[in-house]
Amino acid sequence: MAVRTKLVAGNWKMNGLREDGVALARALVHRMVAAGAGGPGCELLVCPPATLLTTVGGLIAGSGIALGGQDCHAAAKGAFTGDISPEMLADVGCTHVILGHSERRHGHGEDDTAVHGKILGAWRAGLTAILCVGETRAQREAGTAVDIVASQLAGSMPSQAEPDNLVVAYEPVWAIGTGLTATLEDIAAMHAAIRTRLPAQTRILYGGSVNPQNAASILGLGEVDGALVGGASLDGESFWTIARNCPSPQPPPRERGEGGPLGASAMRHPTGARTRAPKGAGG
Numbered sequence: 001m002a003v004r005t006k007l008v009a010g011n012w013k014m015n016g017l018r019e020d021g022v023a024l025a026r027a028l029v030h031r032m033v034a035a036g037a038g039g040p041g042c043e044l045l046v047c048p049p050a051t052l053l054t055t056v057g058g059l060i061a062g063s064g065i066a067l068g069g070q071d072c073h074a075a076a077k078g079a080f081t082g083d084i085s086p087e088m089l090a091d092v093g094c095t096h097v098i099l100g101h102s103e104r105r106h107g108h109g110e111d112d113t114a115v116h117g118k119i120l121g122a123w124r125a126g127l128t129a130i131l132c133v134g135e136t137r138a139q140r141e142a143g144t145a146v147d148i149v150a151s152q153l154a155g156s157m158p159s160q161a162e163p164d165n166l167v168v169a170y171e172p173v174w175a176i177g178t179g180l181t182a183t184l185e186d187i188a189a190m191h192a193a194i195r196t197r198l199p200a201q202t203r204i205l206y207g208g209s210v211n212p213q214n215a216a217s218i219l220g221l222g223e224v225d226g227a228l229v230g231g232a233s234l235d236g237e238s239f240w241t242i243a244r245n246c247p248s249p250q251p252p253p254r255e256r257g258e259g260g261p262l263g264a265s266a267m268r269h270p271t272g273a274r275t276r277a278p279k280g281a282g283g
């Protein structure tokens with residue numbers, strides 16, 4: 001079984017003027033450069049607001065930090081005022097797009113069918129979709145959390161999903177931006193339940209009030225392949241500290257040498273983030 005490199009993604013949401021985006025991008029690139037070839041020990045992705053994609057994309061190009069959008073329309077182009085197409089995201093250097101975030105599902109009435117269409121659009125443009133799922137507080141208290149998440153996956157995940165084109169983010173709605181996090185037991189149980197419904201080796205991120213204090217325990221769970229970070233991703237030091245808490249990828253025992261220490265050659269390079277230079281951005 002291959003090793004799943006962890007992914008730590010920053011969802012900046014509707015935050016940041018140009019000055020803020022430049023400062024944050026520079027802070028992260030500075031840390032990447034200082035960390036050297038090993039990077040933080042995981043893949044890094046930032047998802048700024050659309051107005052900052054080009055600026056941030058230019059600053060992080062070549063650093064190993066990937067760029068993503070926070071949403072997109074399903075269509076490639078057309079009369080959809082205010083929307084952004086997957087092709088437009090790819091055009092400015094994005095490799096990923098967050099889809100089905102609860103703030104889109106609950107704040108903008110997006111249902112599973114709409115999210116399904118957006119994922120197909122993202123794939124048409126060559127983007128990796130980060131599909132968000134998660135239950136509300138009432139649903140968890142009613143004991144239906146796994147059923148709700150299973151139904152979101154069934155309704156929004158296209159059948160062509162593969163580990164290379166899809167990442168799932170489990171984000172309990174009640175944990176987003178509240179400072180509350182699910183217990184480690186609940187996270188592990190939900191991730192295990194999600195995993196039975198995904199193609200093998202698909203990465204499952206946890207999201208919801210991940211911060212530098214709780215990152216190590218959450219990212220240390222075997223079923224957790226990374227984090228989707230909102231508030232704490234707006235501070236370079238916090239986001240970097242979260243990423244630094246990713247345990248190094250460990251191949252299964254049978255892929256290690258006979259009883260010896262883990263050889264350097266057995267370690268996957270942690271910064272496998274694909275970066276795509278924006279068209280016309282000269283490197």
Ligand code: PGA
Pocket residue numbers: 011171175176177178179207208209210228229230231232
């Ligand atoms: P939070 O947001 O880390 O601020 O809770 C996470 C998210 O909404 O993706």
